Every structure is written in structure tokens, then in C-alpha cells.
Amino acid sequence: MDKRFQIAHREAWIGIGLALFNFIWWFGFAYGMGGRKVEEYTFIFGLPDWFFYSCVVGFIVMACLVWLVVILFFKEVSFEEGDEK
Amino acid sequence: MNLSVLVPLLLFLVLIFFIGYYASTKLTGSTHFLNDYFLGGRELGGFVLAMTMVATYGSASSFLGGPGTAYTMGFGWILLAMTQVVTGYFVLMILGKKFAIVARLYEAVTLVDFLKKRYESPAVVILSAASIIVFLFSAMTAQWIGGARLIESITGISYHTALFLFAVSVLVYVTIGGFRAVALTDAVQGGVMVVGTLILLVAVVQAGGGIPAIVQSLMAENPNLVTPYGADGNLSAAYVSSFWILVGVGVVGLPQIAVRAMSYKNAQSMHRALIIGTIVTGVIMLNMHLIGVFARPILPGIEIGDKVIPLITLEVLPPWLAGIVLAAPMAAIMSTVDSLLILVSSTVVKDVYLNYVKPDASEKTIKQISFGVTALLGTVVALLALQPPDLLIFLNLFAFGGLEAAFIWPIVLGLYWTYGNKWGALLSMITGIISYIVIHFYNSTHGNLLDVHTVTIPVVLSLLSYIAGSLLIERKKYYFIPQQK
Numbered sequence: 001m002d003k004r005f006q007i008a009h010r011e012a013w014i015g016i017g018l019a020l021f022n023f024i025w026w027f028g029f030a031y032g033m034g035g036r037k038v039e040e041y042t043f044i045f046g047l048p049d050w051f052f053y054s055c056v057v058g059f060i061v062m063a064c065l066v067w068l069v070v071i072l073f074f075k076e077v078s079f080e081e082g083d084e085k
Numbered sequence: 086m087n088l089s090v091l092v093p094l095l096l097f098l099v100l101i102f103f104i105g106y107y108a109s110t111k112l113t114g115s116t117h118f119l120n121d122y123f124l125g126g127r128e129l130g131g132f133v134l135a136m137t138m139v140a141t142y143g144s145a146s147s148f149l150g151g152p153g154t155a156y157t158m159g160f161g162w163i164l165l166a167m168t169q170v171v172t173g174y175f176v177l178m179i180l181g182k183k184f185a186i187v188a189r190l191y192e193a194v195t196l197v198d199f200l201k202k203r204y205e206s207p208a209v210v211i212l213s214a215a216s217i218i219v220f221l222f223s224a225m226t227a228q229w230i231g232g233a234r235l236i237e238s239i240t241g242i243s244y245h246t247a248l249f250l251f252a253v254s255v256l257v258y259v260t261i262g263g264f265r266a267v268a269l270t271d272a273v274q275g276g277v278m279v280v281g282t283l284i285l286l287v288a289v290v291q292a293g294g295g296i297p298a299i300v301q302s303l304m305a306e307n308p309n310l311v312t313p314y315g316a317d318g319n320l321s322a323a324y325v326s327s328f329w330i331l332v333g334v335g336v337v338g339l340p341q342i343a344v345r346a347m348s349y350k351n352a353q354s355m356h357r358a359l360i361i362g363t364i365v366t367g368v369i370m371l372n373m374h375l376i377g378v379f380a381r382p383i384l385p386g387i388e389i390g391d392k393v394i395p396l397i398t399l400e401v402l403p404p405w406l407a408g409i410v411l412a413a414p415m416a417a418i419m420s421t422v423d424s425l426l427i428l429v430s431s432t433v434v435k436d437v438y439l440n441y442v443k444p445d446a447s448e449k450t451i452k453q454i455s456f457g458v459t460a461l462l463g464t465v466v467a468l469l470a471l472q473p474p475d476l477l478i479f480l481n482l483f484a485f486g487g488l489e490a491a492f493i494w495p496i497v498l499g500l501y502w503t504y505g506n507k508w509g510a511l512l513s514m515i516t517g518i519i520s521y522i523v524i525h526f527y528n529s530t531h532g533n534l535l536d537v538h539t540v541t542i543p544v545v546l547s548l549l550s551y552i553a554g555s556l557l558i559e560r561k562k563y564y565f566i567p568q569q570k
Contacts, residue, residue: 004182004186005183005565007182008186009501011182012178012181012183015178018174018178019171022170022171023326030164034312038309038312045296046295046297047300048311048312050313051160055167055371059367062170063364063367066359074352075352076353079351
């Protein structure tokens with residue numbers, strides 16, 4: 001198989017992995033912490049804790065992960081025909 | 086209403102217009118007209134690629150409808166909106182390099198071109214072209230109406246004048262500049278969207294006396310507003326999670342987004358777009374929906390969701406700044422409409438006209454037809470938006486989820502699964518669309534089946550049909566590059 005396709009396939013799997021991780025983080029904090037009674041919530045920068053961890057920290061973590069993954073694992077390939085290396 | 090709001094909006098329209106004009110100068114003397122006009126010559130860089138994906142995807146619903154619902158529902162709706170962050174990286178990582186390489190190999194200019202070469206079946210071509218034209222045409226009309234209503238509500242000029250203003254500006258730059266104009270204006274519009282949401286968020290937090298004070302008044306009004314379950318406690322975890330399909334990973338199947346994954350220049354643009362796209366999507370979605378929730382204690386009692394953002398902006402900002410910030414939702418609508426217009430036009434010209442009407446058309450005819458069809462489509466949409474027929478409103482209900490259910494597997498499995506064939510693709514598209522419509526009607530009378538959004542079950546059914554069709558009928562391996570013996 002074309003080497004470039006192998007790279008592309010690996011990167012697609014990384015995308016699926018990131019999305020799964022993103023979902024678990026988002027769901028875990030939202031419903032794990034948010035399922036408590038409102039009186040038990042603590043507030044971080046004024047925001048409910050479940051929301052802060054799930055949506056604010058979750059977003060920052062994902063942005064950093066995407067950046068890291070791109071730097072570390074994504075390979076430069078040519079898109080033009082017949083340019084197999 | 087006062088002129089100081091209208092002036093920044095008009096200046097914004099003029100700016101967009103000039104960018105469109107600039108893009109059109111790049112078309113003169115073009116030797117690959119179709120590739121240039123409908124795909125910008127495949128030369129988008131990282132920043133423009135990221136912005137055009139975000140801006141095309143972020144529409145009236147991210148700037149008006151979504152925050153309006155967050156106003157009523159509270160933090161639970163921001164949680165739901167944040168499922169969209171995944172689109173920032175998922176679409177490009179999944180379609181990614183494979184789609185870019187294959188599209189060049191096939192010399193595909195449109196999504197239908199790709200499907201045509203991959204499946205070699207006229208039925209697949211006709212079905213996909215027809216569903217793009219029908220569904221996205223109606224989606225376009227709905228956005229057009231939203232744009233005109235927005236201008237009407239913030240400036241006070243009549244709906245018809247607003248529609249005319251909006252239609253003329255979009256039509257002109259899309260028609261003369263093609264995809265490149267769409268992408269470049271999207272980049273500016275995306276920038277306006279980010280800046281606008283930041284200014285507005287800061288102003289709203291200040292007006293509310295700081296985040297802790299705002300959250301305290303929300304809890305005093307109704308403690309449910311700060312839970313993940315919505316104001317009435319009826320947002321279930323299953324329902325909210327199913328939006329991961331509708332507005333998250335399923336977006337891979339939207340033709341207007343997928344086509345962008347074949348328009349970029351090189352791997353570096355893609356890498357950069359992944360990072361920028363994720364950050365920009367997250368910032369816009371988080372900010373806009375926070376604004377919606379925070380607006381509640383400041384301006385209680387707004388009945389119509391779409392009015393929350395315009396009203397809160399005019400409340401917390403001086404008029405000239407409000408004009409600049411309100412250019413953001415307008416930018417969001419314009420950047421969605423322009424992409425839909427050029428996509429529907431490319432489908433008509435490339436997939437219908439050049440495939441079946443006149444395959445041997447000369448370069449000059451193609452040029453005239455492309456300009457003509459784009460202008461004509463835009464005009465028809467504008468005329469329909471004057472008095473939208475019920476059928477269009479009805480079709481628009483299926484535009485988003487229906488297209489996802491139809492296209493996601495033929496695109497994704499067509500790229501990655503060697504056994505995928507035309508029978509799988511056909512079955513998958515038919516099952517996707519029909520089950521979406523059936524389940525839509527079931528859900529609207531009986532409540533959500535399995536407590537998840539309408540799109541969920543059709544996406545699963547179309548996956549099963551794709552696999553069944555490909556394995557059971559004419560099973561054969563497919564190679565993009567012919568195997569060497």
C-alpha cells in the first residue's frame with residue numbers, strides 16, 4: 001500500500017482516539033460531578049465546578065492535546081500523484 | 086433605530102465586498118476554471134482553512150438560536166454546545182490526508198465527483214447530487230431569512246430592505262469570486278466572530294457585576310439553571326450526549342464541510358488548521374453560550390430566543406460598539422450562506438450539467454454557466470425568502486441531520502474500507518434519509534425514541550446498511566491505486 005495512506009490511516013485512528021478521550025472527559029466531569037445536589041457544588045471563578053472541569057478545562061486540555069499530537073505524530077506528506085517516498 | 090449601529094454593519098458589508106472583488110481578480114486568466122472557481126485552486130493555507138471550516142459550520146444557530154436556548158436552559162445547554170469542539174479537529178483528522186490525496190488522484194472538484202469515481206455508479210451520483218441540491222437549497226433559504234430578520238431587528242429597517250441588502254452583498258461576492266472569495270471572506274468573518282464574542286462576553290460579565298454575582302442570581306431564580314440537566318431538569322445525559330453525533334463527529338458527513346477537506350494546499354496547512362480550528366471553535370461556542378446564560382439576570386423575561394443576543398448587545402454596549410459586535414452573528418450567517426451557495430452551484434454545474442447535459446462544454450461556456458447558475462440560484466433563494474413556501478421550511482428540518490445520515494458512511498467508509506461498494510453506498514444513503522424522516526415524525530408525536538436526538542438511529546442504520554450492502558452484493562476489494570502484479 002502507498003506509504004502515504006498508511007500515515008493517513010494512522011492519523012485517522014489518532015482522531016478517533018482523541019474524540020473518545022474528549023467524550024469521556026466531558027461526560028465524566030459533567031455527569032459525575034454535576035449529578036450531585038446543587039448545595040454540594042463548589043464554584044471556581046464563579047462557575048459551577050462540574051462545568052468548569054468539563055467544559056473550560058476540558059476545552060483547554062483538548063486544545064493542548066491536539067497541538068501536541070500534531071507536533072509529535074503528524075507527518076508531512078506530499079499530496080501530488082506518484083510522489084511516493 | 087440609531088445610525089451608529091447601522092454604520093459599522095454597512096462598513097463591514099463594504100469590506101466583505103472588496104475581499105470578494107479581490108478574489109475575483111485571481112480568476113481572470115485562470116486556466117483551470119472549475120478547479121479555481123469551485124475549489125479555490127486547492128491552495129488554502131492553514132489559517133484560512135481553519136476559519137472557513139469554523140465559519141461555515143458556525144451559523145445562525147451558534148450565534149442566535151443556541152445562546153437563546155442557553156438563556157432559557159442554563160449551563161446544561163452550554164455543556165451541549167461544547168460537544169462541537171470535537172468538529173475542530175475530528176473532521177480534518179478523519180478525512181485528513183487520505184481525502185486530500187484521493188481527491189487529487191481522482192481530480193475531484195466536488196464531493197459528488199469523489200463519490201462518482203469511488204463507486205462508479207450513476208445512481209449514487211444522481212441520489213447524492215439531488216439530496217445536496219434539495220436539502221442545502223432549503224437550508225440556504227432558512228439562513229437567508231435569519232440574516233434578513235437579524236438586520237431588521239437590530240437596525241429597524243424593513244424585512245424586505247434588509248433581505249435586499251443582505252442578498253445583494255452575498256450574491257455579488259460569491260458570484261464573481263467563487264470559492265476563493267467564500268474562503269477569504271469566511272476568514273475575515275471568522276475573525277469578526279471571535280473578536281465580537283470576546284468583547285461581548287467581557288461587557289456582559291461587567292454589566293452583571295462579575296461571574297459569581299451572576300451565578301448567584303441564577304441559583305436564586307432556579308437552582309436547576311446551574312446543573313447539567315436544564316431549567317426543568319429534563320435534559321437527560323443520553324439526549325445531550327447524542328449531540329456528539331449531530332453536531333460533533335457526524336459533521337464529517339456534511340458536504341459543505343467535507344468539500345473543504347479537499348481544498349487545502351499541503352500537509353502543513355492541514356496541521357495548522359487542526360490547531361487553529363479547535364481553539365477557534367471552542368472559544369466561539371463557549372463564549373456565545375456563556376453570554377446567553379449570563380444575559381438572563383441582566384435582562385430577564387425575553388420570550389423569543391433569537392432576540393437574546395441582539396438585545397443584550399444593545400443593552401451592555403455603546404451603539405457603535407454594538408454595531409461591530411452584531412456584525413458577528415451577521416458574519417456567521419453570511420459565511421454559512423456563501424458556502425452553501427457555491428456548493429449547490431458546483432453541484433448543479435459540475436455534477437449535473439457537465440455529467441449529463443453537456444460533457445464537452447468549452448472552457449468559455451463553463452465559465453458563463455458557472456457565473457450564471459450561481460447568480461440565478463442566489464436570486465431564486467432571495468425571492469423565495471420574501472415569502473418562504475412551507476415545503477422549504479419543512480425540508481430544512483432534515484437538512485442537517487438528514488445529510489449527515491446520508492453521507493457519513495459513503496464518505497468515511499468509502500475512504501477507509503476496501504470492501505465498500507456502490508450497493509453499500511446506495512443502501513446507506515436511502516436508509517439514512519428515509520429513516521431520518523420517519524423517526525423525525527415518530528419523535529415529534531411520541532417524544533424522542535430511546536431518549537436520543539433524531540439523528541442517532543439513522544446514523545446507526547445507515548452504517549449497518551452500508552456494511553450489509555457491500556458484503557452481500559458483488560463483494561469485491563477496492564484499490565485506489567491499481568495493484569502491481
